[in-house]
Amino acid sequence: MKTLKEIIMVAQNRPNKTIALACPEDHEVLHAVEEAVNLNLCDFILFGDELKIHSIAEEINFSLNQCQIINITDKEQACLEAVKAVSSGQADVVMKGLVDTxxxxxxxxxxEVGLRTDNIISHVMVMQLPKFDRLLFLSDGAMNIDPSVDxxxxxxxxxxxxxxxxxxxxxxxxxxxxxxxxxxxxxxxxKCHEIEQMQEKLEIVHCDICGPLAIDLALDKESAKTKNIKNPVAGNADIxxxxxxxxxxxxxxxxxxxxxxVKSAGIIMGAKAPIVLTSRADSHETKLNSIALSVLMQN
Structure with missing residues (x-):
């Protein structure tokens, strides 16, 4: 897949999933929910302040008829119940609304009720930039501050x-x-060189790795050519x-x-289920793209 629109189109043709959305009391969040419902991407259970949810929905002319609302005014409790809905099988994906990460x-x-596994939980941004003929994956800009090599x-x-x-x-x-x-x-x-060596030792498979690389050498073929970097990753990086x-x-x-x-989507990987985690400053379009990505991953 080369565009985020393509991800949405593929997700539309997958079996419907249910997203447990914590703290949706936000215009951009509910706008994304409305678009996802209209595109038949998924169903929603909204965990939050029902009065505020209805007030914002009314402002954007969103009927909410196809959404289940669980009235919880406390943000921590709303997040807990959203996670519980996924761990119990009532929903398939957790989504962050207007609440601190x-x-x-x-x-x-x-x-007890969380979605942790033995794997590390990490955030991946999927970027669509006009200059490139492919999607770019960027990690980790949200979860792991100073990761060890492992x-x-x-x-x-x-x-x-x-x-x-x-x-x-x-x-x-x-x-x-x-x-x-x-x-x-x-x-x-x-660190980067050690990761490259792990791929050579087959500790990381199904990919080609080059590191260390400066950002220009990773993305620009001419820069890589100028510096005589002949690794196939140079100038062609996906991740x-x-x-x-x-x-x-x-x-x-x-x-x-x-x-x-520039268009983007963001998702948490490594948990028992996909987690849609976008910045509160992100547009409804980014949130919609992230919803579609999570639906595709859960299928």
């Missing part, structure tokens, strides 16, 4: 699994640093794995708010 993730990781390995595997689910059979992975040679004084370059959370966060926000016609 830390609050909902605390419930996702709850030992954690970075698992983050990479999560991103590869997502790309493969979107019909990219052997994704090209670039581990991002500021340079393309290992320098012990730059820890990110050492960008970053050593620190702020790198992916800055890249994502720089693209979204500094470039025109």
């Amino acid at each position: 830390a609050i909902i993730m605390k419930k996702v990781l709850d030992k 954690q970075l390995k698992k983050i990479t595997i999560n991103a590869v699994n997502l790309a493969r689910a979107l019909s990219i059979s052997r994704p090209k992975v670039a581990c991002i640093s500021a340079i393309e040679k290992v320098n012990p004084k730059m820890p990110s370059s050492v 960008l794995i970053v050593p620190y959370i702020e790198v992916a966060n800055a890249l994502y926000k720089g693209w979204m708010f500094g470039c025109e016609n």
